[in-house]
Amino acid sequence: MELAELTRRRERQAPQPGEPRRGSPRDGWLPARYRAKAVTFGLVAPSVLVYTVMTVVPVGVAIYLSLTDWNGFSDAVFIGFENYLHLFDDPSSTSAWYVTAVVAGAGTVLMIGGGMVYALLLKERSRTNSFFRTLAYYPHVISALILGFLWAAILGTNGAVNSTLQHLGIGPVGFLFEENLALVSLIGVIVWAGFGFNVVLFVAALQTVPAELLEAAAIDGASRRQTNLRVVIPMISPVVTVATVLNLVGLIKTYDLVVSLTNGGPAGATQTYSFLILARSFEGTKVGYANAQAVFLMVVCAVLALLVTAARNRQDRATTS
Amino acid sequence: MTEQAETGRARRRPIVRPVMLALLLLAMTMPVYLLVVNSFKSQDDILGNPFSLPLGDLTLDHLADAVNSPQYNVIRSYGFTLFLVVVVDVLCILLAGPAAYAIARSTSRRAQSLLLYFLAGTFIPGAALVIPVIYVLRSVGLANTVAGLVAHDVASTLPVSIFLFVGFIRTIPASIDQAAMIDGAGRLRTFWTIIFPLMRPAVVTVLILNSIGIWNDFVSPQILLSPGSGRYTVTTAIYAGISQYSTDLTKVFPNLLLAVAPVVIFFVYMQRHIISGLTVGAVKG
Structure with missing residues (x-):
């Protein structure tokens, strides 16, 4: 950080002698000042072009379509904000929000809690601990789609768990076929796949907690639990904040796992908002409405992402002060 | 009080930790264990004793079927996925590097707002964006083409890449x-x-x-490349295959095993780099 500040300050003084020399030997067609600008433009332009056409323009298209009643075939008629009003009285939309909120809320709480418990258990540097950390982490590198199919083969009606239960004379449990249980299973798999990321993040933070602090707490007669709750966790609270918002933003977008684990079923009980948007768009009849949902999801994600930035800034300030 | 706490701690600690670690070991290895053993069993055996080791009647037939499957072949999809990963990685670095350099070495307000412009892209959820992307690709004539998918993937990797590069270049002295x-x-x-x-x-x-992100991506290839294109990434091949044979577990397990194997091998070899890379990327990006 300090290094970056130093170099930036030094550079601000340098350009005057550097700048004319930079262009002068070779350029014949542009004054040095403009040539430097043209070079900068050339460095930046390709990225800006690709990013603008493939990301920013589609956002614009989504906003435009969300204000029309386009069905994919007819001419699009501008209808203002009507699509947005339906976001709150359409039952499948509200139920998808409920599912998304439960998944994101419960998933985040459990991932942060589980991550913290295992981070405290595994924070010491040792071979065993590093093995267990890696073990908790590995699902993070595997596609959520594939993890969902794997768990579907384990929890499904003829999956490993149910066929074992059947041998014991217990009827099939609808892990994926009873509405509430399916939602619980979805959250369970999400937490299983995601908490290891928090473990790694928290362990890195815990290892920066100064040992003197822990000694001081021990001398004052604090138990291990008191030390953890009153000293250690508050010390790393900025990291916990960042992890919380990262998990929330990630889970709001949950899509792949829903497709492979439950495909939104039973009866839409595990249909998240992203899932609903893509399902709607393929029906092909309510493109305008699906885009209103997409724009709304973008806004929610943007708000949450702004929270990440705010949390991160606070963390930066906390670590530099 | 303190003494009680001390003895309580002394008694509790040796029990809690092993129990928690045993739970972790069980929860994290059980699915992989099931995946591996059931890839070598017959359908009856999978349904009858899913948890047993296939010691007596181990069969390689189903794995061989998956390897040689004419349709939705996972092994064949490795090639296309790897191609996609390499092309997107190279293009992303070629574009993001110079742009990040220009932004990092400029102190003008315009450069800073350009960085914010790119950063805004990290907010956008992929599933919400992919439908409008189809319309844009259609209007530039790249709908249903590999080039269109590559363009979209490169654009999606640019924001975080540029942001990480800018942060790093600023630590390199301008002298x-x-x-x-x-x-x-x-x-x-x-x-x-x-x-x-x-x-x-x-x-x-x-x-x-970027490599792990593109390799595991499902939404973009599934929606931007129609099944008619005949091009499958690992995820879309698995999706197409399992949607068709979801009840035939002798197809499900071997195909999933083939899909997971390259990632797990890569992870085992590069775990330190991968864990730190993904953590840094998520926290800073």
Whole structure:
């Protein structure tokens, strides 16, 4: 950080002698000042072009379509904000929000809690601990789609768990076929796949907690639990904040796992908002409405992402002060 | 009080930790164990004793079927997925590197707002964007083409890559650039020959982040490449295959095993880089 500040300050003084020399030997067609600008433009332009056409323009298209009643075939008629009003009285939309909120809320709480418990258990540097950390982490590198199919083969009606239960004379449990249980299973798999990321993040933070602090707490007669709750966790609270918002933003977008684990079923009980948007768009009849949902999801994600930035800034300030 | 707490702690600690670690071991290895053993069993055996080791009647038939399957072949999809990963990685670095260099070395307000412009892209959820992307690709004539998918994937990797590069380049002293400039190097040459080699840690982070992201991506290839194109990535091949044979577990398990194997092998070899790369990417990006 300090290094970056130093170099930036030094550079601000340098350009005057550097700048004319930079262009002068070779350029014949542009004054040095403009040539430097043209070079900068050339460095930046390709990225800006690709990013603008493939990301920013589609956002614009989504906003435009969300204000029309386009069905994919007819001419699009501008209808203002009507699509947005339906976001709150359409039952499948509200139920998808409920599912998304439960998944994101419960998933985040459990991932942060589980991550913290295992981070405290595994924070010491040792071979065993590093093995267990890696073990908790590995699902993070595997596609959520594939993890969902794997768990579907384990929890499904003829999956490993149910066929074992059947041998014991217990009827099939609808892990994926009873509405509430399916939602619980979805959250369970999400937490299983995601908490290891928090473990790694928290362990890195815990290892920066100064040992003197822990000694001081021990001398004052604090138990291990008191030390953890009153000293250690508050010390790393900025990291916990960042992890919380990262998990929330990630889970709001949950899509792949829903497709492979439950495909939104039973009866839409595990249909998240992203899932609903893509399902709607393929029906092909309510493109305008699906885009209103997409724009709304973008806004929610943007708000949450702004929270990440705010949390991160606070963390930066906390670590530099 | 304190003494009680002390003895309580002494009694509790040796029990809690092993129990928690045993739980972790069980929860994390059980699915992989089931995946591996059931890839070598017959359908009856999978349904009858899913948890048993296939010691007596181990069969390689189903794995061989999956390897040789004419349809939705996972092994064949490795090639296309790897191609996609490499092309997107290379293009992303070629575009993001110079852009990040220009932004990092400029103190103007415009450069800072350009960085914010790119950063805004990290907010956008992929599933919400992919439908409008179809319309844009259609209007530039790239609908249902590999080029269209590559363009979309490159654009989706640019924001985080540029952000990480800018952060790293700012830690490299600008006097190095000035030395190169005095020796007569242009800005592009200064970047590729002097600065870029110094950026290795950031480049490794970006490569790992993007490679794993593209390899595991499902929404973009599924929606931007129609099944008619005949091109399948690992995820879309698995999706197409399992949607068709979801009840035939002798197809499900071997195919999933083939899909997971390359990632797990890559992870085992590069775990330190991968874990730090993905963590840095998520927290800073």
